[in-house]
Amino acid sequence: MTITLYGYATSPFVRKVACYLHYKKLSFEFVGVSPVEPEKTIGFTKGSQVPVLKIGDEWRLDSSSIGLWLDEVYPERRLVSDNAEDREIALAIDQWISEQFIPGIVFRPALDGEMNEGFKKRAWRLASIVSSGAELSETVQKSWPDLLRQAPFIHHIVNQLDLSEPLEAMQMRLFMELTQYLDTGPYLGKLDKPSLADFAIYAQMMFFYQVGLVKDLPVLAHPTVGPWLKRVSEHLPQNPWCVDETFITNSWPFG
Ligand SMILES: N[C@@H](CCC(=O)N[C@@H](CS)C(=O)NCC(=O)O)C(=O)O
The missing domain is CATH 1.20.1050 (Glutathione S-transferase Yfyf (Class Pi); Chain A, domain 2)
Known part of the structure; x- marks a missing residue:
């Protein structure tokens, strides 16, 4: 499944998610979002908040929730222990x-x-x-x-x-x-x-x-x-x- 991270590198929350993906050794495409024209890239969310992570056709907001979602979809190298x-x-x-x-x-x-x-x-x-x-x-x-x-x-x-x-x-x-x-x-x-x-x-x-x-x-x-x-x-x-x-x-x- 294609993984796409939408955001800007100056966002601390976007950087967190980029680290999660690298830690899990998942390849992904990064799509730069313009904070002044977010609708051009993340219009599908109807909002302006980044990061947005898309896996296949599904997408999520909020860096920590994205981490938990990644563990559900890709359980190897967990970001949160199952203990x-x-x-x-x-x-x-x-x-x-x-x-x-x-x-x-x-x-x-x-x-x-x-x-x-x-x-x-x-x-x-x-x-x-x-x-x-x-x-x-x-x-x-x-x-x-x-x-x-x-x-x-x-x-x-x-x-x-x-x-x-x-x-x-x-x-x-x-x-x-x-x-x-x-x-x-x-x-x-x-x-x-x-x-x-x-x-x-x-x-x-x-x-x-x-x-x-x-x-x-x-x-x-x-x-x-x-x-x-x-x-x-x-x-x-x-x-x-x-x-x-x-x-x-x-x-x-x-x-
Ligand atoms: N709780 C969210 C916070 C995300 C957040 O505040 N993102 C900022 C960029 S650092 C943003 O998108 N600001 C523009 C907006 O909310 O319209 C997370 O962890 O992802």
Whole structure:
């Protein structure tokens, strides 16, 4: 059956699903969606939300639900264990990632802070990545810093956080919580195999580093998080991000 992933590589949820597919060794076609004209590619959903995964004639929305669906259709290399206890652990961590980690680490910085040169440069780089999948006009790309700031779905996601906690404190707390979930590993929740939760975090830290949105990856020096990232990387190709190799500007960090 043909598998098609619709989305844009700048979406943390799309990147999660790309990792799921690679982990399961399923070949798929990536169809770039334009966030300003989503109807051109995902009109069949009657909405604008990505990722959308299509298998044969069926399609689903929502990255975590897509993970569970993939396990149903392709039970090998499960994203969620069929052992009830391990399943509960993975799903609870995945929920924390969707409700806390991704909103706090990926989206809140897009709304907080100054609209300075650094912010604009990162936004333009994101626009060029989106445009490589579904062409955006130059005017739209130029306005990307403002468009990001205004995006209703980003406001919706960020407004679910407790914004009385300063951004830096929130990010430090989330990182600490990550180390607690990982504990001694080998995978999140001390599970012995990777789950959808491991890919959900890997897809954020590694993408931002590999496409040069951050200069380096200081977490590599962390005694448990560094080796865990390497461990997760061993289940995936070096570029699972649905972007052309030319966007990968930072060198592979694991020897
Ligand atoms: N819970 C969903 C969230 C998906 C989501 O928020 N996607 C964003 C892109 S990062 C989107 O499609 N925004 C545009 C829209 O919702 O219209 C998931 O896990 O897939």
